Amino acid sequence: MYDIAIIGAGINGCSLAFEFTQLNKKVMLFDSESVASGGSGAAGAFISPKFSKSGELKELINDSFVYSMDYYERNFPHLLTKAPLLHIAKDDLESKTLKFYKNITKLKLNDLSTINTENLTTNALNQEQVSLNTGVINAKSVCEAMSKDAKFIKHTVENLIYDDGIWIIDDLYSAKNVIITTGAYEQIIKEPYIELRGVWGHRIDIKTRSENPYSIHQFVSISPSKDGILAIGATHNTHYHPQKTKEPYDFDKGRAELLEKASKTINLDNVEIIKDYTGLRSGSFDYMPIVGNLVMSNETILNCGNKLKVKNADYKKFTYYPNLYMMNGNGGYGFVLAPYLAKILSQHIISNKEISDRISPARFFARWAKKR
Numbered sequence: 001m002y003d004i005a006i007i008g009a010g011i012n013g014c015s016l017a018f019e020f021t022q023l024n025k026k027v028m029l030f031d032s033e034s035v036a037s038g039g040s041g042a043a044g045a046f047i048s049p050k051f052s053k054s055g056e057l058k059e060l061i062n063d064s065f066v067y068s069m070d071y072y073e074r075n076f077p078h079l080l081t082k083a084p085l086l087h088i089a090k091d092d093l094e095s096k097t098l099k100f101y102k103n104i105t106k107l108k109l110n111d112l113s114t115i116n117t118e119n120l121t122t123n124a125l126n127q128e129q130v131s132l133n134t135g136v137i138n139a140k141s142v143c144e145a146m147s148k149d150a151k152f153i154k155h156t157v158e159n160l161i162y163d164d165g166i167w168i169i170d171d172l173y174s175a176k177n178v179i180i181t182t183g184a185y186e187q188i189i190k191e192p193y194i195e196l197r198g199v200w201g202h203r204i205d206i207k208t209r210s211e212n213p214y215s216i217h218q219f220v221s222i223s224p225s226k227d228g229i230l231a232i233g234a235t236h237n238t239h240y241h242p243q244k245t246k247e248p249y250d251f252d253k254g255r256a257e258l259l260e261k262a263s264k265t266i267n268l269d270n271v272e273i274i275k276d277y278t279g280l281r282s283g284s285f286d287y288m289p290i291v292g293n294l295v296m297s298n299e300t301i302l303n304c305g306n307k308l309k310v311k312n313a314d315y316k317k318f319t320y321y322p323n324l325y326m327m328n329g330n331g332g333y334g335f336v337l338a339p340y341l342a343k344i345l346s347q348h349i350i351s352n353k354e355i356s357d358r359i360s361p362a363r364f365f366a367r368w369a370k371k372r
């Protein structure tokens with residue numbers, strides 16, 4: 001009997017596997033393909049904060065950024081490349097945001113006069129910039145390292161049944177707790193309030209003579225170069241979905257878009273594309289992640305009725321699936337958020353520590369139920 005079954009071996013599932021195996025729990029980790037075969041395998045995996053004026057998402061990402069930099073450095077230092085980040089505004093509106101951000105942030109910023117601007121385009125030089133010390137994590141290797149003590153099972157999970165205190169998975173496996181971390185792919189539990197949008201992304205590794213010591217973010221993200229290779233990502237394609245779109249993804253178009261966007265920021269010499277990575281990232285309606293115990297919508301509607309139409313419904317009165325949880329919707333910040341969210345969810349499952357309403361599935365249910 002396993003303590004925990006995790007369905008989906010992306011950065012969310014693997015961060016959870018790491019938390020629980022560190023606590024000596026028996027963990028099963030399912031994936032249809034392999035570790036980091038979805039969005040996580042495609043990520044540039046830049047660990048960076050969110051440069052916006054205010055808001056809950058910015059606060060959450062910035063807390064996660066501080067936590068995750070320390071976490072990767074402590075647990076997987078050999079997979080973390082530390083490099084200064086240079087964030088360059090895309091337009092005048094973002095310039096204003098960055099100016100504001102620089103005045104209010106508590107993070108330690110780098111002196112811009114120390115940045116080597118040799119390879120930057122005139123467009124990039126004329127925009128507002130901000131720099132701080134960040135890192136890039138090796139996406140696939142870190143997922144593999146995090147999940148090494150869990151039992152990996154290559155299997156597409158289709159059916160979950162709760163029987164006598166135990167979750168039965170496709171009539172084949174059993175566990176006391178189940179956590180769903182399937183990203184933007186088809187959901188296993190069909191609950192109407194879980195509305196996750198999949199956004200397709202493309203990243204390329206290129207060989208180039210141009211040297212770049214920084215993580216640069218403007219229209220796309222450009223990694224520091226290592227042995228003449230750097231990564232450029234990512235595009236945001238809301239029209240393509242690997243499980244729904246009939247036509248194949250147009251790689252040539254995606255590559256051209258990435259190079260065109262990168263060339264607005266940095267001068268790249270003698271470019272040769274050596275590898276493509278693609279995958280889906282998932283986002284909720286307001287981009288806040290969904291972390292915690294899943295609400296049973298039919299039962300809650302029956303039990304709470306009109307009490308669900310009020311502004312501040314009492315989440316404690318909702319009916320929840322026993323020992324069934326979700327961690328999803330990390331958008332473009334999966335590698336920043338996952339370690340922090342995995343800590344929060346594991347403490348909830350092990351010690352019943354409360355999860356903030358701002359990320360709990362109950363918030364998403366309450367919004368959906370009120371609008372019904």
Ligand SMILES: Cc1cc2nc3c(=O)[nH]c(=O)nc-3n(C[C@H](O)[C@H](O)[C@H](O)COP(=O)(O)OP(=O)(O)OC[C@H]3O[C@@H](n4cnc5c(N)ncnc54)[C@H](O)[C@@H]3O)c2cc1C
Nearest residue numbers: 008010012032038039040045046157183201234333334335
């Ligand atoms: C091109 C690109 C660049 C990105 N760059 C960054 C970046 O620089 N920094 C950053 O922090 N984030 C970045 N992201 C975002 C980040 O990759 C995602 O937020 C993160 O990968 C989401 O992880 P996940 O575990 O939720 O989902 P996924 O990695 O998609 O994992 C879900 C897994 O579930 C499996 N699965 C689905 N259904 C089932 C089933 N029924 N049974 C078994 N297995 C199933 C899938 O095979 C998949 O492996 C980028 C994303 C893309 C696409």
